[in-house]
Each structure stands twice: as structure tokens, then as C-alpha cells.
Amino acid sequence: MNRKAFLARLEARLADAAPPATAHPPAPAPDAVPRVRFPPDERALEVRFGEALTAIRGRLVPLDELLSALAQVRTAVVTTDALALPDHIERLPLDQAERADAGVTLARAACAATGTVLLAPSERETRLASLLPPLHVVAVPRDVLVETPGDVLRDLPRFFPDGLPSAFSLASGPSKSADIDAVVTYGVHGPLAVLAVIL
Amino acid sequence: MRVGLFVTCLVDLVAPEVGVATARVLARAGHEVVFPEGQTCCGQPAFNSGYREEAATVLRSTLRALAAADVDAYVAPAGSCTTMVRTFAAGLLDDDPALAAVAPRLYELSEFLAEHGGELRGRVRRCSVAYHDSCHMLRELRLRGEPRAALARVDGVSLADWDEQRCCGFGGTFAVRSPELSVAMADEKLRTLGGADALCGADPSCLMHLRGRLEKLGVKTPVRHLAEILEEGTRP
Amino acid sequence: MTDLVREAGTRGAPASSLRDRERAALAGSGHLQVAIRRSTDNMDGRWRGLRESLPGAEELREAARSLRSAAITRLPELLGQLADNVEAAGGRVFFAADADEATGYITELAQRRGATRAVKAKSMVTEEIQLNARLAEVGVTAVETDLGEWAQQLDGEPPAHILGPALHKTQADWVRVLRPEGYEGGEDPDAMCAFARRTLRPRFLDADLGITGVNLAVASTGTLVMVTNEGNGRLTSGAPPVHVAVMGMERVVADWPEVDLLLALLGRAGSGVNFPTYVNCLTGPRRESELDGPEELHLVIVDNGRSKILGSPSQEALNCIRCGACLNACPVFRQIGGHAYGDVYSGPIGAVIVPLLSDGNHELSHASSLCGACWEACPVKIPLHELLLEGRAQHAGSERALWRAWARAWSSPRAFALTGAPAGLRPPQALVPPPFREWAKGRTLPRREGSTFRTRWARGEVLD
Ligand code: SF4
Numbered sequence: 001m002n003r004k005a006f007l008a009r010l011e012a013r014l015a016d017a018a019p020p021a022t023a024h025p026p027a028p029a030p031d032a033v034p035r036v037r038f039p040p041d042e043r044a045l046e047v048r049f050g051e052a053l054t055a056i057r058g059r060l061v062p063l064d065e066l067l068s069a070l071a072q073v074r075t076a077v078v079t080t081d082a083l084a085l086p087d088h089i090e091r092l093p094l095d096q097a098e099r100a101d102a103g104v105t106l107a108r109a110a111c112a113a114t115g116t117v118l119l120a121p122s123e124r125e126t127r128l129a130s131l132l133p134p135l136h137v138v139a140v141p142r143d144v145l146v147e148t149p150g151d152v153l154r155d156l157p158r159f160f161p162d163g164l165p166s167a168f169s170l171a172s173g174p175s176k177s178a179d180i181d182a183v184v185t186y187g188v189h190g191p192l193a194v195l196a197v198i199l
Numbered sequence: 200m201r202v203g204l205f206v207t208c209l210v211d212l213v214a215p216e217v218g219v220a221t222a223r224v225l226a227r228a229g230h231e232v233v234f235p236e237g238q239t240c241c242g243q244p245a246f247n248s249g250y251r252e253e254a255a256t257v258l259r260s261t262l263r264a265l266a267a268a269d270v271d272a273y274v275a276p277a278g279s280c281t282t283m284v285r286t287f288a289a290g291l292l293d294d295d296p297a298l299a300a301v302a303p304r305l306y307e308l309s310e311f312l313a314e315h316g317g318e319l320r321g322r323v324r325r326c327s328v329a330y331h332d333s334c335h336m337l338r339e340l341r342l343r344g345e346p347r348a349a350l351a352r353v354d355g356v357s358l359a360d361w362d363e364q365r366c367c368g369f370g371g372t373f374a375v376r377s378p379e380l381s382v383a384m385a386d387e388k389l390r391t392l393g394g395a396d397a398l399c400g401a402d403p404s405c406l407m408h409l410r411g412r413l414e415k416l417g418v419k420t421p422v423r424h425l426a427e428i429l430e431e432g433t434r435p
Numbered sequence: 436m437t438d439l440v441r442e443a444g445t446r447g448a449p450a451s452s453l454r455d456r457e458r459a460a461l462a463g464s465g466h467l468q469v470a471i472r473r474s475t476d477n478m479d480g481r482w483r484g485l486r487e488s489l490p491g492a493e494e495l496r497e498a499a500r501s502l503r504s505a506a507i508t509r510l511p512e513l514l515g516q517l518a519d520n521v522e523a524a525g526g527r528v529f530f531a532a533d534a535d536e537a538t539g540y541i542t543e544l545a546q547r548r549g550a551t552r553a554v555k556a557k558s559m560v561t562e563e564i565q566l567n568a569r570l571a572e573v574g575v576t577a578v579e580t581d582l583g584e585w586a587q588q589l590d591g592e593p594p595a596h597i598l599g600p601a602l603h604k605t606q607a608d609w610v611r612v613l614r615p616e617g618y619e620g621g622e623d624p625d626a627m628c629a630f631a632r633r634t635l636r637p638r639f640l641d642a643d644l645g646i647t648g649v650n651l652a653v654a655s656t657g658t659l660v661m662v663t664n665e666g667n668g669r670l671t672s673g674a675p676p677v678h679v680a681v682m683g684m685e686r687v688v689a690d691w692p693e694v695d696l697l698l699a700l701l702g703r704a705g706s707g708v709n710f711p712t713y714v715n716c717l718t719g720p721r722r723e724s725e726l727d728g729p730e731e732l733h734l735v736i737v738d739n740g741r742s743k744i745l746g747s748p749s750q751e752a753l754n755c756i757r758c759g760a761c762l763n764a765c766p767v768f769r770q771i772g773g774h775a776y777g778d779v780y781s782g783p784i785g786a787v788i789v790p791l792l793s794d795g796n797h798e799l800s801h802a803s804s805l806c807g808a809c810w811e812a813c814p815v816k817i818p819l820h821e822l823l824l825e826g827r828a829q830h831a832g833s834e835r836a837l838w839r840a841w842a843r844a845w846s847s848p849r850a851f852a853l854t855g856a857p858a859g860l861r862p863p864q865a866l867v868p869p870p871f872r873e874w875a876k877g878r879t880l881p882r883r884e885g886s887t888f889r890t891r892w893a894r895g896e897v898l899d
Contacts, residue, residue: 001530001531001532001536001738002530003515003518003528003530005532006514006530006532006736006738007511007514007515007530008511009532009738009742010510010511010514010684010742010745011511013742013743013745013746014508014510014511014745014746015746016746017508017745017746017747017750018746018747018748018750019748020748020750020751021290021748021749021821021822021824021825022751022818022821022822023286023287023289023290023818023821024818024821026497026500026501026504026751026816027497027500027501028501028505029498029501029502029504029505030498030501030502032692033498033502033692033693033695033696034491034494034495034498034696035695036489036495036695036696036699037489037490037491038489038490038709039488039490052709056708056712094726095726095727098636098640111710113709114709114710116710121721121725121726121727121728122724122725123724123725123726124726125726126726126727127669127673127727127728128670128673128674128727131666131669131670131673132636149695149698149699149710149714150692150695150696150699153691153692153694153695153698154691154692154695156656156691164656164658164716164718165718165722165725166524166717166718166719166720166721166722166725166728167672167673167715167716167717167718167728168716169669169713169714169715169716170710170713170714170716171712171713171714172708172710172711172712172713173712174712175664175665175666175712175713176664176665176712177582177583177628177664177665178474178477178599178664178706179581179582179583179586179599179600179601179602180582180583180601180604180606180609180624180627180628181470181473181474181604181605181606181609181624182473182474182477182599182602183624185624185625185627185628186628187628187629187632188582188628188631188632188665188666188667189580189632189635189636189665189666189667189670190665190666190669190670190713191666206888208845208851210888211887211888211889212854212883212887213881213883214881214883215883215884215885215886215887215888215891216884216885218888218891218892218897219888219891219896219897222892222897222898223897223898223899226898226899227899232898234888234889234892234897236848236889237848238848239845239846239847239848239851240845240851244841245838245841245842246824247805247824247827248827248831248834248838249800249824249826249827249828249829249830249831250828250831250834250835250838250842251828251831252842253835253838253839253841253842254842256842256843256846257841257842257845257846259846260845260846260847260848264848334804334805334806334807334808335807338806338807338808338810338811339807365766365808366766366804366806366808368766368804369804370803370804370805370806371804371805372870373801373803373804373805374874375870375871375873375874376454376801376873377453377454377457377801377802378873378874378876378877379454379457379458379461379876379877380457380461380767380770380771381804381877382876382877382878383461383770384766384767384770384804385877385878387766387769387770407881408878410879410881411874411878411879411880411881412877412878414878414879415877415878415879435899
């Protein structure tokens, strides 16, 4: 069906709409979409970010512990210069993320309430670097910490001043599934573990 | 107050003792109780089966009978029939003067007692009661605290912990359209009944279904309407 | 169970009656009910807890309801804007009136690209249009990549739940299903999960086509938002050279603030988390400056019966964000599981939309006790119990004569009084009229003690 005919059919249905079958009709839509608030918390953003990330099985590590945290990592795809990686880690070309032990990328934003990071491809960052390797190491510059995912979703131009990229993701902790008998398992498709470092 | 009883079809034909208990409890709370003649049913069986016109016919005749009584309020010992009149009837009857006269003044029993129960108090032998939240009463009328508050007027009654908010599987004609499923739902609920001394509710239809199932299973736990416990506890 | 399962994957009128399907589901070993109870209690319990801890949860849900309703009344405008913006970002948009048009477009695309391998991220609408079967006809093997959906595909079953497609499977079932694929371990979810990763990873990387659903589409920027907890949505849309996103036409929202609100509700109601693990937002295919991503992005916007719901008294059903919370809360779903509904959509929302979408399986509106637990759980507060009643009313008819006779009798107080059986009588089984006979299956028939209430009142026996 072409677009015009498709939409015309909808117009016709709406023009002749029946009253809703409910004794509880909805209120008129509010002028502004209400914000999703979290219980108030006075602590610093980075403290809460670390706590929220831990709650979803990620980890926030202090910069000086990064070396020991990455002791097992032999290979990595790296899309950011923000983190000085230990020397023992071999840097693989970006198109070899599938082979890498870790993907090291930069967060464009990070949400304290949910432990969420904003990831996006660019001239140097691929979509898959943060997704294919079993470990995702994400560098979070302190000045991109915000309260909630709403602070990102409602303010996208701040994080993408040149317009939206073809893909961005809000990622909260490692890949998880509860499909097998309601038991939570990690890493079925994306990273098994997520390490964040605040810079 | 002068209170008109809307006893509902099921109480009238199947569980008159619930109507008797309701009338006595209201009288003991200091109200003058009348029974508007000519009332039958709120039309719910047809309404829930999708037969709106037929439901409206029956509903209209009951509303006319109720509206003809000179009373300050109406009380029904059934959350679901109260919901039918207060919530769903407006969609069936356009601008019906009898509906306008009855609906705003119709209360479910425990709801009425919460506002106009005065000092009504009583006592029974210690017994733990598993209270069943019937669905319309809980989710449409939002009466959760009221029936419990009514039971709290009776010393000796304690509330048992069980799966109180789960649907019992009655569902009107659902109970005969899908009898196996309806019974399985009752069993799911009754699984958690444990050692309660009595099962209590404020909707005679759910109670009829649950009692029928318990009897079939050979479980002796008595099933009692809220009004019956209140009546027993407040006997002069 | 096999008949049940076969019918669940098809559209239109199932061969068996609802009652038969209910009976079949209940007649099993009880494993089904145990497995469903565990999964749905877990999800329903988490959502209840989050409803309590989220400040202003009720207001947020009411607002979400109003905003969804408003978006649906602006559907033609918003879809037009969405299509313009997707195209401006380099994507292609196809408007499909029905399943044939949608699958026709996708199979043609597959043939043009010479595709033989596709990966899919779980999407109910592609189940609805039976895309996998159509793709197979043109030589494309589509692999489901959502862990539960993959198990369902391997097992030859349609999904049994919107979000937990395999929630009725025990760990032993999983082992049975994975064994032929080469799984050698035991009943160990972590080991099975690792096996799935190893087995499915090459499929993503080799696929010619990635096919996903769309949770929300943002009209203002032409962005497609998809939510997964596993990450298969990001892989499916990001790794293959062509990405096809299939969306039900109702998924469009005006702007980003609604995305914030709806994702907060979807994550909580659907998965019991404050925010979904992966929210993937796609605006067109890969840009020239970017290093990876698909060369082509196609958005297929599907009507397939939805326009019949639009403008109908049941329009609010289009507000659904497919979170599955109503299934988790439903006491009927809990007993009979998803397959007994005889369609890809099950639970309360399925019982509402299936008859409307397919103009068949009308019986489904009776697969409910109308308890309203679904309404209570629905994050966008769709009055599902009332829509089920509407469905019953729309297709009432076969019992008209009976109800008319009933109405005539019960609108007359005198005839009503005659309805009461004489006190204490329990007639022999064979003489019991049919509805009571059904009642008597598993329950004793009620028996009145003494006279009717009105008789006692008239005799002055009621008050102290
Ligand atoms: S009807 Fe409501 S609860 Fe059910 S799937 Fe849709 S949004 Fe979720």
C-alpha cells in the first residue's frame, strides 16, 4: 500500500471514531511529559553511579586499580585515548573486536540513578567494540555524569551537538537474560562484565 | 438513617441468610432498614456475557424499584453488584433518572459501615479469618481497608495471612463457560488457605464458588459472608 | 499439548474450542503451571515492588496513558513525520497494509540482496506476520537470537509469552532442546547461556540480513528505539549489512520525553529493572564517517488489522507497549499458559487484540474472569477488563434468545420469585440444567436454607 492510501485509511477511521468502551476514560494529555524521578539522594553523582552499576552487576573501579582489574586481559579493541591501558594488553584493529578480550570505549554520558552509559559510534568508535568482547571497559569523564536516563534522552543535543549519530545506545551493565527457568545469566550476547572508570 | 437494602439476586434466591445478617447489622448500627419491593438483579450475568440490552432491561427494573423507596441510602452486601450500578450502569442506560437517584447513594456494606457504622462493636470466639478481596470491590470500588475495618469491630477476629487478592475464579458466567479453569483458579487460591478458621468475603458469588469447591474437596473450613460474622458478633 | 502449540502459531480461527484448549493445558502434569508460576510471580513481584518505590508511579502511569492515547489520535500525522525523518536520515520506509505486503517487501529485499542468512531479534510483529515461514520460502534461514525465542524456534514452538517466550520450559526442557545443537552440559543455566553465545555469535557475524522489531519510533527525529536485555537487538541491527526493522503502526511517539517515560515503565513492568539493559536508538543506516553499521536500513510499518482497532471503542488497546505485565498478573494465563490462546498474542492483551486484528477467535474475550488484575498491572493503564467486555458484546448473538428470556423473567418481580428452587432441593445430576451441570464439575451445587429473602422479609422474620 502506498503511504498516502495507508495514512488516508487511518484518517478515515479517526474521523469517525466511536466513544471509548470504558467507564474510566483517560485524562487529557499533560502539556509536559512528567519526569521520572528517583528517590532523592544527596550523595555525589559518581558514588551513586558506582552503586547503581554494582546493583546491576557492573563495577566501578578506581583508576589506580585498573591495572589489577585488567590483569587477565591480553587483547583489546580501544576506541578512546582517555584511558592509559597497561602495557601488557595488545591493541587489536577495530574490526577484530570479535577476537578481543576487552573493548575499551568512552561514555558520552553516564546516569547516576541507573548505572547507565551512553555509547555511540563515531569516526573512531564502532558499534561493536563495546558489544562483542566479553569485557567492556568504559571510561566516564566526570563532566558527563547526569542524574537519570531522562537527562540524556531529553537533552540529546547536549551530547550530540552535530546531530544524532546513526546509532546510540544506553547500556546498563552486562548483557543479561532470565529466559532459562527465570534464572539470571550474564553475557548471552553482549559483554559478560562491565568495568567503568571515572576520569 | 433510613436505609434501603439491595439484597441482590443471589442473596435472595440462594443465600438469604446473608440478607438477614445485613439487615440486622444495619439495624444494630442504629439505622432504619427497609426492603424496596420489586428489586431483582443488577443485570450483571447478561452484561458480563456481552448481552447489554438484556442486562439493561433487568437493571432498569431493579433501579426503578429501588428508586421508588423513600430512603437516605442503599446498601448491598455485594461489591460486584454495587460496582455494576455505580460504575458500569452509566454505559448501559443513558440519562436514567432512577440510576441518578440510586447510584450516588448506593454503598457496599463495609463501605457504608465505615462511614455510618457508628459505635457498632461485638465479639466472637477467637477465630482467624482469611478475608478474600473480591475483584470488583478491590479494583473498581477500591475497598480494601473497609471490609477489614468492619471485621475489626468484632473482638476475637484476627486476619489470617493468605493469597488474599488473587481472583477466586468465579467470574460470573465464566464459572460455567470454563468450569475446569474456574475450579483450577479456586484451587490456586485455596492452596494458601492454611489453617484459617474461616474464609470470609463480601461478595456472595465468590463465596458460593469457593464454598462449592471446598465442599467438593471435603475441606470443612466454613465460608462466611462478612455480614454473617458481624451479625454473629453483635447479637444483643 | 502439541495441538495447542501448533494452533498457537497461526492466525484466525483455531480448530479447537477455547474450552478444549483450556482443558488440554490443565490436563498436563502440572509442570506448565509450576514453571509459569515461578516466572510470572518473579516478574509480577518485581514490578509491584518497583511501583511502590518509584516516586509518583501512579501519576506517571496516568500520564503515560494520556500521552499514548493522544499519540494514537495523531497517528497519521506522526507516522508521516516519522517516515519523512527516517528517509531524511537515509533509511527507506515501507507502509504495509497487511501481512502479505509486509512479508512480500522483505522477501523481495532479501532476494535483491541475494540473502540466505538472517538473524532476528525477538519481535512479536514478525511472529504475527509469520515472516520466518515466508523467508524460508525464498531460501532465507532466519535464526531467532533472543535466548528464549531461539529455544522456541529449535523446539518448533511459537513464543508462549510476549517477553519470556520460553517461560514454560524447565531446565530439563532446555537441555533436551539444546542437545541436538551440540550442547553437552547439564542443567546449568550459565553453561547453557555460554553455549548459546558460542553458537549464535557466528550467526550474527555471517548474516546477510538483520531483522528486528521496534519498541518505540520517535517521529521528531526519525529514530527507532529498540529494547533488549541480552544485546541481541544491538547485534542484529549493527552487524549485518542490511537491517530491516518491522513495527506495528501504533509504536510511534511524538518526541523524546515520551521515550524517557515509556522506557522507565517498560523496563520496570516488563523486566523488573529501573531501566532496560540495552536501549538501542537508530537514526538511518551507517553514515559515511562511521566505521560500522548496516549499509541499508528499511523500516516496515505494519497495519495488518490495527486500523480496525483505530476509531473503534477498543482503540485504547493500541496504547500497549508490549511489556507483558498483564500476562504476569493474569490468573487465567497462570493456569493455561500462552499457547492455549491459540495465537501469537496471549494473556489479557492477546484476548483483546487477537479477535480485533484477525476477525476470528472471538471466543478469546471469554478467556478471563474479568478480575482486572491486568488493568492494575498495566503500566499504561489500559482498562483491559472493559475491553474484554466490549469484545464479548461485539460478538454476542448465539445466546441471545436465552438471555432475552432471562431478561423477560428477571425484569418481572413475580417471575423472578418463581426462579428460586424450592429450599434444600438438590436434584439428581441428570435433571440439572446445563449451566448448573457445568457448575457441578468440581463444585457442589449451592443449596438455599429456608425461604428466599423476600419471603422472609414479607413474613417479618428478618429483623431482630
Ligand atoms: S496491555 Fe499493558 S500490561 Fe499488557 S502488554 Fe500491553 S502495556 Fe503491558
